[in-house]
Amino acid sequence: MMFFGFLLIILIIWYIMKNPDAVKNLTETQSKNSAKEDALRILNEKFVNGEITEEEYLRKKKLIE
Known part of the structure; x- marks a missing residue:
């Protein structure tokens, strides 16, 4: 064993x-995922606080993903 x-x-x-x-590729992938999660x-938070509208939220979320 x-x-x-x-x-x-x-x-x-x-x-x-x-x-x-x-x-190197493994660490780059992890950093990209963490940046995406942060964004x-x-x-x-901005949507919940009312800083952006639902349309802006959906548009920006689509861009991030």
Whole structure:
């Protein structure tokens, strides 16, 4: 059982060394998702507070998504 765990770690290290862009793409995807979530949160707050109309909210939400 311990052998398979060790083998899995070796395979992960090999994959990262063979494809260094894989880690970079993973972190970029996470940062894009968090930026999108932040934008939607701010947009929702503005709509709830009455700072923007429903039409503006829907239009901007469509642009973000």
